[in-house]
Amino acid sequence: MSADGMVVLVTGVSRDLGRRYARALAASEGVARVIGVDAVPPRGDMGDVSFVRADIRNPVIAKVIAKEDVDTVVHMSVIATPGSAGGRHTMKELNVIGTMQLLAAAQRAPGLKRLVVKSTSTVYGASSRDPAMFTEEMEPRRAPRSGYAKDAAEVESYVRGFARRRPDVRVTLLRCANVMGPHVQSPLTSYFRMPVIPTVLGFDPRLQFLHEDDLFDVMTLAVHDAPTGTFNVAGDGVILLSQAIRRLQRPSVKLPGFAVGSLGSTLRQARLADFSPEQLGLLTYGRGIDTTRMREELGFHPRHTTAEALEDFGRALTPTGGYAVRLIDRAAELVETGLPEPTGAPRG
Known part of the structure; x- marks a missing residue:
């Protein structure tokens, strides 16, 4: 730590949430410098953040940490959208290989004091056998086999390994509920932005959200004064999917799970929404996470x-074109004509 305060490296600043968080952190008390790192430059204003163009999949990240005398690393570049990453293969490389390289660099940095990792409640999965609320000690009923959920689970395992190898570094891992807010671009916000929202027939899942401002607050708290450990993070309360759709004043159409999955593939190809197997599971079974530890041990209250x-x-929602409506109408027609159910689809 410099005489003027912490020197923090933040990954994933090319995306809006990472860029805005880095700016907010740079303005917080006790922070001397913030270095934002990503493979491509951010589009918006970085404020007082110093940007370094570097791919965390490359060992060069170790030179950045050493040159800048970084004492705190905030890892925000585990991404959920293969479309924005350039495909599933690239997404997995960025998430898993990138994390491995970052942690390898961090392990060789003697001056490192703290590591904060933004993870996701998606690691718990979503199935019909889930408990009412997942606590941090619980494992998913079905281990993720692909996609973002599997990446996040692998990232967490590498973080735990790092914590064992560097017990002198304070490691805080935040399992955040789906982040929600007017500036958030994610598979779930893309789903809610659709002009007609498809839901899984016979299911009304429970959902939890974390406001984007609360995400910034909890990560800033973790940088400054957070205990070591894993913490579920979500706003208070749960909401049913049907209630969410009504409050957003969006029309919806009920479809069998396999039809929603088929529709999701079509929408993904059309780049209208980024459906994934874990999102389909969430929209079928929902998920709840217990935030007792967040309030009592982390000391965070959203x-x-x-x-x-x-x-x-919902205040920022704007009308969209009619193409998605036509796709949903076409999916409904396919259901009526007896579209065969693809393998691997969630069953009710």
């Missing part, structure tokens, strides 16, 4: 409830 985060997101 400013926005789940319902308030959704409400703030």
Whole structure:
């Protein structure tokens, strides 16, 4: 740590959430410098953040940490959208190989004091056998076999390995609920932005959200004064999918699970929404995470409830074109004509 405060490296600043968080962190008390790292430059204003163009999949990240005298690393570049990453293969490389290289560099940095990792409640999965609320010690009922959920689980395993090898570094891992807000671009916000929202027939899942401002607050708290450990993070309360759709004043159409999955593939190809197997599971079974440890041990109390985060997101919704409506109508026609169910689809 420099005489003027912490020197923090933040990954994933080319995306809006990472860039805005780095700016907020640079303005917080006790932080001397923030270095934003990503493979491509951010589009928006970085403020007082110093940007370094570097791919964390490359060992050069170790030189950045050493040259800048970094004492704190915030890892935000585990991404959920293969479309924005250039495909599933590239997404996995960025998530898994990138994390491995970053942690290898961090392990060789003697001056490193703290590591904060933004993870996701998606690691718990979503199935019909889930508990009402997942605590941090619980394992998913079905281990993720592909996609973002599998990447996040692998990232967490590497972080735990790092914590064992460097017990002198304070490691805080935040399992965040789906982040929601007017500026958030994610598979779930793309789903809610659709002009007609497809839902899984016979299911009304429970959802939890974390407002984007609360994400920035909890990660800043973790940088400054957080205990070592893993913490579930979500706004208070849960909301049913049907309630969320009504509050957003969006029309919906109920389809069998396999039809929603087929529709999701079509929408993904059309770049209208980024459906994934884990999202389809969430929209079928839902998920709840217990945030007792967040409040009692981490000392964090979100400013926005789940319902308030959704409400703030809804204020920014704008009408979209009719192409998605036609795709959904076509999916309904396929269901009526007896579209065969693909293998691997969630069953009710």
